[in-house]
Each structure stands twice: as C-alpha cells, then as structure tokens.
Amino acid sequence: MFILFKNARIVTMNAQRDVLYGDLLVEDSRISAIGGVIEYPADKVIDLSGDVIIPGLIQTHIHLCQTLFRGQADDLELLDWLRLRIWPLEGGHDPESIFDSALLGIGELFLGGTTTIVDMETVHHTQHAFQAILTSGIRAISGKVMMDDPNDDIPASLRESTRDSLQESQDLYDKYSGKGNGLLEVAYTPRFVISCTDTLLKEVSKCARDNKAFIHTHASENRGEIQVVEQTRGMRNIVYLDKVGLTGPRLILAHCIWLDEIEKELLIQSKTRIVHCPSSNLKLASGIAPIPELLSRGAEVSLGADGAPCNNNLDAFQEMRHAALIHKPLHGPKSMPAQKVFELATLGGARALGKEEEIGSLEVGKKADLAVITLSGLHTWPNENGDIYAQLVYQAQSTDIRHTMVNGKIVMQDRKLLTIDEQNLKRTSTKSLQRVLKRVGII
Numbered sequence: 365m366f367i368l369f370k371n372a373r374i375v376t377m378n379a380q381r382d383v384l385y386g387d388l389l390v391e392d393s394r395i396s397a398i399g400g401v402i403e404y405p406a407d408k409v410i411d412l413s414g415d416v417i418i419p420g421l422i423q424t425h426i427h428l429c430q431t432l433f434r435g436q437a438d439d440l441e442l443l444d445w446l447r448l449r450i451w452p453l454e455g456g457h458d459p460e461s462i463f464d465s466a467l468l469g470i471g472e473l474f475l476g477g478t479t480t481i482v483d484m485e486t487v488h489h490t491q492h493a494f495q496a497i498l499t500s501g502i503r504a505i506s507g508k509v510m511m512d513d514p515n516d517d518i519p520a521s522l523r524e525s526t527r528d529s530l531q532e533s534q535d536l537y538d539k540y541s542g543k544g545n546g547l548l549e550v551a552y553t554p555r556f557v558i559s560c561t562d563t564l565l566k567e568v569s570k571c572a573r574d575n576k577a578f579i580h581t582h583a584s585e586n587r588g589e590i591q592v593v594e595q596t597r598g599m600r601n602i603v604y605l606d607k608v609g610l611t612g613p614r615l616i617l618a619h620c621i622w623l624d625e626i627e628k629e630l631l632i633q634s635k636t637r638i639v640h641c642p643s644s645n646l647k648l649a650s651g652i653a654p655i656p657e658l659l660s661r662g663a664e665v666s667l668g669a670d671g672a673p674c675n676n677n678l679d680a681f682q683e684m685r686h687a688a689l690i691h692k693p694l695h696g697p698k699s700m701p702a703q704k705v706f707e708l709a710t711l712g713g714a715r716a717l718g719k720e721e722e723i724g725s726l727e728v729g730k731k732a733d734l735a736v737i738t739l740s741g742l743h744t745w746p747n748e749n750g751d752i753y754a755q756l757v758y759q760a761q762s763t764d765i766r767h768t769m770v771n772g773k774i775v776m777q778d779r780k781l782l783t784i785d786e787q788n789l790k791r792t793s794t795k796s797l798q799r800v801l802k803r804v805g806i807i
Contacts, residue, residue, distance in 0.1 A: 421569025422713025425668030455521025476762030477735030
C-alpha cells in the first residue's frame with residue numbers, strides 16, 4: 365500500500381532539523397521518500413496544498429482509564445484528588461467503562477496529532493483498555509496499576525495482594541506485549557511509592573529486567589507525598605527508587621517536581637526518563653518541575669498530558685505551550701525555546717522509549733507516524749515568514765490537525781476518526797459514566 369502526500373511543508377526533526385517542501389511517500393508502514401516532487405503511482409494521493417507535516421506527537425504519561433472522569437475531580441490537590449475522587453471512581457470501573465474510557469482518550473489524542481503514548485491503567489480490567497488500544501491502532505506502552513500497600517486510604521475496590529498484582533502484570537505482559545504488529549508493549553506500572561510495598565517494587569525491578577520491559581510510575585509530584593515517603597521509607601523518593609533498583613533508562617518517571625540535588629544527580633546519571641506534565645502540575649497545584657536545569661545537565665525529558673481529570677484534556681499542543689511558557693519568568697525568555705519544546709514532544713518521547721531510530725522524526729526508513737496540521741487560521745496568520753517551531757508551539761492548536769497516521773495507517777482524516785465510531789462512543793461512554801457514578805454512590 366502506497367500513500368503519497370503532495371505539496372507539503374515537512375518539519376522533519378532530522379539531525380539537521382531540515383524543513384523541506386514537496387511530497388512524502390509512505391510504503392506500508394514506513395516512509396520511503398521525502399521532499400521535492402515525487403512521481404509514483406500511489407494507491408492514495410492526498411494533496412495538502414501547503415499544509416505542514418510533522419512527526420506524530422509522543423506523550424509519555426497518560427491515564428486512558430481516567431478519561432471518562434473528565435470534570436469529576438476539579439480544584440483539589442493531588443492526595444485529596446486521589447483519595448476523595450479518583451481512587452473511588454477507578455474502583456467503580458467495569459470492563460465496558462474501561463474500554464469506553466480508553467477509546468474516548470485515544471480519539472481525542474488522534475484528533476490532536478498524538479500517535480504514541482505511555483499509558484497507565486487502573487488495577488482491574490486492563491485487558492479491556494488493551495482491546496481499545498489494539499482496535500484503534502495507536503502506538504502504546506501500557507500496563508495495569510499495581511497497588512498492594514495495605515493503606516486505609518486505598519478503597520477496597522482497588523486493593524490487591526502483592527502476589528496477585530505481580531501475577532496479573534506478568535500474565536498481561538505474556539499475553540499482550542507485541543500485539544497489534546508491535547504497536548502495543550506492556551509495562552510494569554506501580555502507581556507510586558506510597559501505594560506499593562517494598563516487596564512489590566523490588567519484584568517489579570526484577571521482572572522488568574528479566575523481560576526487558578519498561579517501568580512506568582510517578583514520583584516527587586507533591587510535597588505531601590514526599591513527606592509520606594520519608595516517614596515510611598526513611599529517605600526521599602528518588603533515593604528510595606534507586607535503592608530498590610528502579611532507576612535507569614527503562615524507568616519512565618512522571619512529574620519529578622520536588623527534587624533535591626542528590627535526586628537530580630541520580631536521575632541524570634541513571635538516565636531515568638523524566639516526564640514533564642506542566643498542565644497537570646499546575647492544575648493540582650503541585651508545582652513546577654526544574655526542567656530547564658535538568659535539560660542543561662543532560663537529563664532525558666519528554667512531555668505528557670497526564671489524565672483528563674487533572675488537566676482536563678489530552679492536548680499535546682497545550683502541553684508544549686505550557687512547557688515553553690511557565691519556566692520563562694524564573695529562567696528567562698530563552699530558557700525553553702520553541703524548537704527545544706517541540707523536540708521534547710517528538711524525538712524526546714522517542715528517546716524515552718528507546719525508539720528514536722523508528723519514530724520521532726520524518727526520515728526515509730522510519731515508521732510512518734505523522735500528523736498534518738494547517739496553519740491557515742487567523743490565530744496562525746501570517747504563516748509564511750515566521751519560525752515554524754514558534755508557530756507550532758505558541759500559535760497552533762490541536763484543532764488545527766487535519767490528518768493523523770500511525771504505522772502507515774490513516775486513523776483520522778479531515779477531522780473524522782476512521783478507527784473509532786465517534787457518535788456511538790459518545791452514547792456508550794455517557795452510559796458508562798452514569799453506571800460508574802451510581803456504583804460508587806456519587807449519583
């Protein structure tokens with residue numbers, strides 16, 4: 365199958381950061397030619413009339429299981445947000461509601477040009493989120509949340525034994541990792557230190573090493589969280605994670621806001637993958653991560669929207685804009701330039717997943733994960749002589765995305781989802797939310 369995009373401006377994100385004009389040819393799942401006039405008898409030809417092709421955006425911290433709860437947990441700080449709203453709601457999920465929640469999030473992501481995610485599900489029904497991932501065709505690393513600490517704050521609906529948590533995670537890995545022609549990978553995803561036992565985290569470290577799998581968790585997001593870790597473990601968050609063997613290039617670690625010097629150095633030297641979630645961090649009043657400093661010292665950083673109840677959307681363009689802006693008052697106007705921020709949303713995400721040779725830039729031989737964006741709106745006009753990265757980061761919006769392709773397959777064209785029935789999803793997800801709210805006693 366050959367698909368030919370004609371008459372585009374192409375932001376390659378290759379080593380030279382070339383911006384090309386012309387055509388891009390996709391053969392099956394990969395880019396086979398790029399730039400200039402390409403004459404080829406393709407199966408499908410799409411004339412872009414000067415619109416921009418960008419690498420598919422990569423978000424390395426998402427909670428698809430929470431999309432259904434958008435607007436259900438506003439104006440709370442992290443621990444109250446979890447204890448009072450999110451944990452009870454997650455515990456109220458059933459298989460159908462998990463599927464709907466995941467599909468709802470994926471549809472939003474496709475409409476905003478995101479093609480790859482690192483996802484964290486909840487304790488139960490994770491296989492149904494995997495089915496949504498496989499049905500939709502998004503590229504994902506995902507896993508079930510692991511929560512085995514006998515903590516009174518954790519509702520009974522989410523409690524699990526250490527043995528069951530490890531066994532279910534391993535079973536999911538064995539059954540689903542590599543499915544969808546490699547689009548789905550399964551990770552081990554302990555929620556965070558205060559919801560997990562020492563035994564679980566040490567076993568997760570061993571399982572991840574044995575299976576060469578990723579670990580995805582949260583750390584140092586909230587000062588109250590850090591106090592609990594210090595009280596129960598006798599040390600700070602990152603020091604503890606390092607002690608139990610979790611730090612390193614296979615650890616994708618969301619937030620990392622409140623770090624001391626020892627923790628910063630541990631993350632940098634271990635090449636732990638740090639995920640900056642600026643909108644979530646602002647909305648939960650958690651703080652602002654020291655991203656400019658971490659980047660200047662060689663840390664590996666990428667971007668993520670987190671979950672819909674703490675954002676309240678999954679918009680990579682909003683994350684880029686916030687990532688660029690929130691650091692400037694403290695660190696200066698050049699502290700997070702637009703091109704660097706766009707890199708975090710593309711190649712930075714690819715590096716976090718060890719897939720920089722496959723995705724994150726538009727080059728011959730790489731996977732055809734891409735999005736087409738129009739800069740013809742009044743909010744992006746004039747659009748010809750400005751810096752393309754500034755236009756993408758400071759001006760463009762997710763609604764400017766016209767087409768999205770994953771692995772050579774068009775999943776959204778002309779603002780219409782092709783692998784998701786949007787109208788049916790709206791109906792089923794509304795029913796699913798009402799069912800969960802009733803189950804947990806909110807209505």
